[in-house]
Amino acid sequence: MSPVEFVRDLLNPDLGFLWKALAIAVMSSLICGVVGCYVVLRGMAFIGDAVAHAVFPGLAVAFVIGGNLIVGGIVAGVVTAVLVAVCSQNRRLKEDSVIGVFFVAAFALGIVIISRAPGYAGSLQDFLFGSITGIPDEDLYVVAGTGLAVLAALFALHKELVTISLDRETARALGLRVFWLDLALYVLVTLAVVISVQTIGNILVLALLITPAATARLLTDRLGAMMLLSPAIGGLAALIGLYVSWSWDFPTGGTIVLVLTACFLLVWTARSAKPRVATLARS
Template sequence: MSIVDFITDLFNPALSFLPKALVIAVMSSIVCGVIGCYVVLRGMAFIGDAVAHAVFPGLAVAFVIQGNLVLGGAVAGVLTALLVAVFSQNRRLTEDSVIGIFFAGAFALGIVIISRAPGYAGSLQQFLFGSIVGIPVEDLYTVAIAGTIILLIAFLLHKEFVAVSLDREMARSAGLPVFWLDIALYVLVTIAVVISVQTIGNILVLALLITPAATARLLTDRLSVMMLLAPVIGGASALVGLYISWSWDFPVGGTIVLVATAVFLVCWFVAPRHGLLAKARGRVLRRRVREVVAADV
């Protein structure tokens, strides 16, 4: 399918789900790109994966009662994040242990809840792997509003998030409320995951949160530039992934993730300062410099 045909399909009234899927995929990719920068900076990839599991019981309950999936997932994720933050205060248990217990338990609860609903197999597949069909119009507004709020909070708390990410003890000694900043970041990650689940799926949503941000980190040493590049990479991956999936009938969530992964692999090799080729050239240059210095001596 040519790009012109794809654009034509976007404006085809009979395919109204396609532009809705594109808008949600791009919006969620942009939000995940920004929030993912904090996740990558803090080395919190496990948190992102755990949150993706934690929202599942909320999605399941919302599905059973025919409620709003975004709201249901957000409530479940936030409640679980609060439990983790509280129980992690007991220094006998490490934070990752508490995270593993609660988020695995939350995911198991979601499995049990959704298994009691009619159409269990189909709905479970949609939650886990995403679906571009059946996205209601109101979800466009929900994602847009939630995404705007996330980005606004991230902008207002940006300096605090960076301070905690770089040195928690220094941030605590400076009087920053580290505990509440952790809660705020957990909540932002939760909502970013929830608004991405319908398109990308529960299983693959971690890639949307981590991969664009990690790719941007390879391309720049400046956090401000990284936070501009990550949503651009995520949004472009969503656009190209949806085009490829629609053209060749591939699963949309998996295709978007594969496109983002391909971009990461390319940058891993060709990034101007931190790419594999750049490091190899640097080693060769340093060896030649040492040889010249040794010859002069």
């Protein structure tokens, strides 16, 4: 399928789900691209995967009772984030240990809850791998509103989040409330994950958080530039991934992840080859 035909399908009123899928995919990628910069800066890639597990019981409860999946995921993720932030204050345990306990338990709870619903196997597959073509109209507004709220919070807390990411002890010495900033970051990551689950699924959502930010980190040492490049890379990958998946009938979430990975490998290869070329030129 040519790009022109893809655009024609996007504008086709009978294929309204396609432009909604594109809108959700791009919005999710942009938000995760920005949030992911803080995750990569802090070296906490594990948190993205863990949060994806944490929101699962909320998604399951919302599905069973016929509620909004995004709202259910947010509630479950925030509750779990609060538990992790509180228990992480005990310095006898490292943060990643506490995360491992609570987020895996949350995922297990989600599996138990959804197993009580009839026909749960198909629903479980949608949760794990995404269901971008079945997104209701109201979710567009929920994702857009949640995304704007996340960006506003990150803008307001930018300096503080960067400070605790680079040096927590210095942050405490400066009088910053590290606990509340940790909690805020957990909640913001949770919100970014929840709005992305329908796009890419519970299992693959880590790619939206980490891969664009990691690719941007290879391209620049400046945080400001990184925070512009990361969402741009994520949004472009979402567009290309949806185009490829629609043209060749591939799974959308998996295709977007593969496009992101290809971008990362291309940039890594180019950056790795540059010193070698310079060395050869000097010899």
